[in-house]
Amino acid sequence: MIGTAHAVSLGISRFSSMLQTPILSVTSLSKSFSGVRALNNVHLNVRKGEVHALMGENGAGKSTFMKILIGLLTPDSGEIVFDGEPLKTSNVGEVLKRGISMIHQELLTVPELTVAQNIFLGKETKRGLFGWVDEKSLNQQATELLNHLGVQIRPETPMKYLSVAEMQLVDIAKALSNEAKVIIMDEPTSALSDKEVATLFGIIRDLQQKGVAIIYISHKLDEIFTLADTITVLRDGQFIATKPANEFTPNSLISMMVGRELGSLFPEIHTTLGKEVLAVSGLSQPGKFSNINFAVHAGEVLGIAGLMGAGRTEVARALFGLDPYEQGEIRINGQLTEIRSPQDAIRHGIGFVGEDRKASGFIPGLSVKHNITLASLPTFAKRGIVAEKSESTAATKTVRDLNIKIAGLDQQVTHLSGGNQQKVVIGKVLLSAPALVILDEPTRGIDVGAKAEIYKLINRLTANGIAIILISSELPELLGLSNRIVVLAKGNQTAVLSTDEATPETIMHHAMQVVGD
Amino acid sequence: MNTTLPGKSYQTYFRKIGQYGIVVAFFAICLTLALISPKFLTVQNLMIIVTQVSINALLAFGVTFVIITGGIDLSIGSIVAVVGVVAATFAHPDTYPVIVPIGAGLLTGILFGAVNGFVITRSNVPPFIVTLGTMTIGRGLALILSKGRPVSNLSDTFNFLGGGKIFGVPTLILILIIAFIVCTIILRKTVSGRYMYAVGGNEQASRASGIQVPRVKMLVYVLAGGLAALAGILLTSRISTGQPNAGAGIELDAIAAAIIGGTSTSGGTGTMTGTLVGALLIGVISNGLDLLNVSSYYQQVVMGVIIVGAVVLDSMNQKRN
Numbered sequence: 001m002i003g004t005a006h007a008v009s010l011g012i013s014r015f016s017s018m019l020q021t022p023i024l025s026v027t028s029l030s031k032s033f034s035g036v037r038a039l040n041n042v043h044l045n046v047r048k049g050e051v052h053a054l055m056g057e058n059g060a061g062k063s064t065f066m067k068i069l070i071g072l073l074t075p076d077s078g079e080i081v082f083d084g085e086p087l088k089t090s091n092v093g094e095v096l097k098r099g100i101s102m103i104h105q106e107l108l109t110v111p112e113l114t115v116a117q118n119i120f121l122g123k124e125t126k127r128g129l130f131g132w133v134d135e136k137s138l139n140q141q142a143t144e145l146l147n148h149l150g151v152q153i154r155p156e157t158p159m160k161y162l163s164v165a166e167m168q169l170v171d172i173a174k175a176l177s178n179e180a181k182v183i184i185m186d187e188p189t190s191a192l193s194d195k196e197v198a199t200l201f202g203i204i205r206d207l208q209q210k211g212v213a214i215i216y217i218s219h220k221l222d223e224i225f226t227l228a229d230t231i232t233v234l235r236d237g238q239f240i241a242t243k244p245a246n247e248f249t250p251n252s253l254i255s256m257m258v259g260r261e262l263g264s265l266f267p268e269i270h271t272t273l274g275k276e277v278l279a280v281s282g283l284s285q286p287g288k289f290s291n292i293n294f295a296v297h298a299g300e301v302l303g304i305a306g307l308m309g310a311g312r313t314e315v316a317r318a319l320f321g322l323d324p325y326e327q328g329e330i331r332i333n334g335q336l337t338e339i340r341s342p343q344d345a346i347r348h349g350i351g352f353v354g355e356d357r358k359a360s361g362f363i364p365g366l367s368v369k370h371n372i373t374l375a376s377l378p379t380f381a382k383r384g385i386v387a388e389k390s391e392s393t394a395a396t397k398t399v400r401d402l403n404i405k406i407a408g409l410d411q412q413v414t415h416l417s418g419g420n421q422q423k424v425v426i427g428k429v430l431l432s433a434p435a436l437v438i439l440d441e442p443t444r445g446i447d448v449g450a451k452a453e454i455y456k457l458i459n460r461l462t463a464n465g466i467a468i469i470l471i472s473s474e475l476p477e478l479l480g481l482s483n484r485i486v487v488l489a490k491g492n493q494t495a496v497l498s499t500d501e502a503t504p505e506t507i508m509h510h511a512m513q514v515v516g517d
Numbered sequence: 518m519n520t521t522l523p524g525k526s527y528q529t530y531f532r533k534i535g536q537y538g539i540v541v542a543f544f545a546i547c548l549t550l551a552l553i554s555p556k557f558l559t560v561q562n563l564m565i566i567v568t569q570v571s572i573n574a575l576l577a578f579g580v581t582f583v584i585i586t587g588g589i590d591l592s593i594g595s596i597v598a599v600v601g602v603v604a605a606t607f608a609h610p611d612t613y614p615v616i617v618p619i620g621a622g623l624l625t626g627i628l629f630g631a632v633n634g635f636v637i638t639r640s641n642v643p644p645f646i647v648t649l650g651t652m653t654i655g656r657g658l659a660l661i662l663s664k665g666r667p668v669s670n671l672s673d674t675f676n677f678l679g680g681g682k683i684f685g686v687p688t689l690i691l692i693l694i695i696a697f698i699v700c701t702i703i704l705r706k707t708v709s710g711r712y713m714y715a716v717g718g719n720e721q722a723s724r725a726s727g728i729q730v731p732r733v734k735m736l737v738y739v740l741a742g743g744l745a746a747l748a749g750i751l752l753t754s755r756i757s758t759g760q761p762n763a764g765a766g767i768e769l770d771a772i773a774a775a776i777i778g779g780t781s782t783s784g785g786t787g788t789m790t791g792t793l794v795g796a797l798l799i800g801v802i803s804n805g806l807d808l809l810n811v812s813s814y815y816q817q818v819v820m821g822v823i824i825v826g827a828v829v830l831d832s833m834n835q836k837r838n
Contacts, residue, residue: 322725346727360725363718365785366711374715375726381708428726 021084023048023213024069024100024182029078031064038064042078042239044232046182051204051214053228053245057257057419057447061237062217066184069215070102071095083181101175102184105445107167109159116142116155119174145173149203165196172203183207184215189223190445193308201227219447220474221250235259258449265452266480267459269499273483274298276334277436277467278350280319283328288314289491292328296436296467301458303482304471305507311491312471313355316438319469320352321345333435346375351434353425355441355471361425362413369395369409371424376432398427403453419450426457436467443477455481475504487511538830539777539791543798550805557808564687570800571693572597572748574793576771577778578700579744581792582737584775585704587717587784588637588644590738593745593771595655596629597764600749602659605668605759608675615674622750623743629655630742634735652768659761668759679754689751696744701789709736717784773820774799777827798823 022045031039039061046052056062067073069080074090081087088094109118116138117124125141127134142155151169159167168188175183185204189197204214204227218224224231224245231248233240233256240256248256279295289311296302306312318325321341330337332348339345345352354360362371372395373380380391395409404423406416413424422442429437439458443451458468458481472478478485485502487495487510495510550557576593583590604622607613629651636647681688704710712733715723724730753759778795780787799820806816 320725342725342727343729352725354725360719360721363715363722363785365718366714370711370714374711374723374728377708377711384707384709385702386706386708386711432727 022046023083025081026069027079027081029065029068029075029080031068031073031075037237039068039075040237040239042234042237043242045242046213046215047230048181048213049208049211050229051208051216051227053216053218053224053231054234055217055224055231055253055257056234057449060234060257060447062234063186064237065234066102066186066215066217069095069184070100096178099179099181100184101178101180101182103168103171103175103186103188105186105188105190107164107171109167109171111158111160113159114139114155115146115153115157115159115162115170118159118170119145119155119177121174123177141177142173145176146170148176149173149206151199151203163196164191165193165199168192168200169203180212182213182215184217186217187219187445188216189218189220191308197223219445221253224253225250233257254448257447265448266455269301269481269483270299270459270462271483273300274465277332278319278469279331279334281329281331283315283318283325283330285314285318285323285325285327287491288323289318289488292488292493294486294493294496296469298435298465298467299462300483301462301468301470301481303478303485303502304469304488305475305478305485305511306488307511308473309490310488310511312488313440314491315488316352316440316469316471319345320350320438322352346432346434349433349435351375351429351432351437353422353429353437353439353442355444357418357421357425362421362428364412364414366413367410368399368404368406368413368416368424371413372398372427372431375428379432394431398431402427402430402457417446417450419446419453422446422450422454426454430461434466436469437461438469438471440471441473442470443472443474451477475507478502478507479504539779539794539798539827542827543794543801546798546801546805550801550808554805554808557805562804562808564690566797566800566804567693568687568689569804570796571689572752573767573770573774573799574693574796575696575744575748575751576767577774577792577796578696578789579741580768580771581775581778581780581787581789582700582704582713582740583644584772584780584782585713585717585784585787586734586737587720588734588737589648589772589782590633590741591645591648591768592629592633592651592655593741593748594764594766594768595652595659596626596742596745597749597752597767598659598761599629599655599662600625600746601753601763602663602668602759602761604675604750605671605753606662608671608753608759610670610672612672615672615678618675619678619750622753623746626742626744626746626749627739628742629745630739631735633742634738637738638731638734656761656765663759663761665761667761669757671754671757671759676754676757679751680757689755692747692751696747697789697793700744703740704789709733713737714785717786719785770799771796773824777824779831795827 024044024046026042026044029039029042042061042065054062064073068075068089071089071092071094079086080089082098082100087098110121119142120138125134125137126132139155146153146155149169149172153162153166153170162170188200192200207214216227228245230242231245231253232242235257274297276295276297281293283292284290292315294302304312314323317323319330319339321339321344330339337348339348363374369392373391377386380387380394392409399406399409402423404420404427406420413421416424443454462468470478470481479502483499485497485507486493487497487507489511497506556562580590580593600622603625604618607621608618633648633651636642637644677688679689683691704713712723712728715728716730716733720730749764752763774795775787775792776782777798778791778793780792802819802823803816806819
């Protein structure tokens, strides 16, 4: 599948673009943060109309690089030539005006303003004596831009009513309104459904046709091989290589990114299961999910598959007491149990790692140590006073067990890479000694190396008799780790598949099934 | 990689305090004043400063707890007034033993804090609005209870609380030191203290970690109310009168002390040491300007510049890191 998509992307655009001088040319770029080299002598040449993938593990320097390109950071040394002239960085306004735009992973939009107001924020058309904003012309221009992209969004709609995918398209329209010649896309598909991804890819191809170059950052290899003409690999802030995409295979690309050969990504699934840890029957919450039935056993990984909006996260949140459920029974170790709050869940041995690390995972102001012990702090305390020694010992052990890379226990979690942040959150959950751990998208936005470590960790937990509920949008991950897979579609449970039955096709079939008639 | 165990180097210590610059500024200002005015560095003058600072510092400790959780408490100034009137009512000579006015005062303050905490945790109304309401209510209650007149003629034992000396040290200073130690322990050493930082840093993540967020919030408003009550009792004792108009605007001085001391209004950071230095800085500057015969009108302008300046410096520092 990857092979054919990849062959298709070898379009004519590549051959014509090969002949041109680059629109963006970066030479010997370096940047350090308080003595630590984040980028060292990095090069990049982007040609008109090409999709240029920038690959590297988290911490490889991609974000720093992009922040320099869009003027948020000043490089220590190096040269950037854009469209034939040197680019003065460290000036966001100038960079935008020259024609470099970025679609951020966390979309930067103003929810209360309309689509048109967002697109033209900072460059409104003014009219009349007092310079009133000409809303009519803004809406008209916005409609033109959106039509140009082939999307149907009314420019008067407040931004907050749009889906993530639509917001992203508005962001792209905004980039076009700046007459961007280079658009940087950082993990643009992380919150999109398959259909929306297809639309986005169509738009990217269209932009390519019009000569816009795309710098594309993603951890999803199939996307890279579908879209990219050229791939540049960074590792530990070093420039590793730039080559046409067809000279890479997924394996060669990964080994270049991590600097070593990866063994099989997924460890072997344990097949000897213990007793039932959790069983839910008839679990329902109107408008979110209805009649969910499954059981998880000690040492088992139960996967939950489904499209965006299928109700996977909602079920997980209800099991952990973060959201209510109206009907149904939850049995823990055979005992009928009410879970009405996270305290209830933790008391009954359930741990939860949410899908959004930043929003519900870690506390930014607290240190690594304090984050790790947060959920089990009372166990380190005598009469309400924290015993710092035993707290440090436990945190040190967690750091060692999960191989978390930190400068020290007192380091703030904010400064860690995504993979290490995720490990801190998982470490926190594990420290309260759960019998069941719910992992919601545990590898979202983290690099291949860290993913492999998380997989190994899941395997180790099940070997120790812990039950896992794994929610993931990445089918290979679900297939590679789960003993059984529950499929949800629009809040309904449409299948429970065994390892033998589960294939990408059967899962998608059930995930798109319409229930109710 | 290299896992350094909890380092207690001076650097991390000061980074934790979070107002390296403020500590330096504080000593620089003290040094300057000592050089300009011979009166500044006398035991008598320093005692005056700390006594003046102590009421504000007690309030600032309370509001530091609140601000760390991401909240705000505007009602503490009014609590000072209500508590003052209540305590004074029970503190006339030859009526009740001194424990009664103290108990009644503390209870009143804690009750106010509990009401703040209750409304804030049970509704979605922002703390700013809720405490703005209780601030006005408190001021009204103080006037109602006192019929708008100062409550005076207080017993000597009661007047000793805030005006006396033990072994030559003003009681206010002793109470300030004890309160500082207790508040520091609560914030730095207890489970509840850790939860305050967690709730202010990320409420959702705190909830997902099994922390009972409403309980933590309730606690900080009760603490703020209790400390405001203590301040109210001491102030009433020191001026020997329960003044229904006492403490008007004093909540802003307390918030200023916390902010100058590095507590972030967006929650999640702050220390008692910082707040103490903030309160001392305010006290030293107004004392210094007094010694230099600068009119109190100008003093307010200076104070405003310092508040904003301290936060600007702090945010510039953070950007650099």
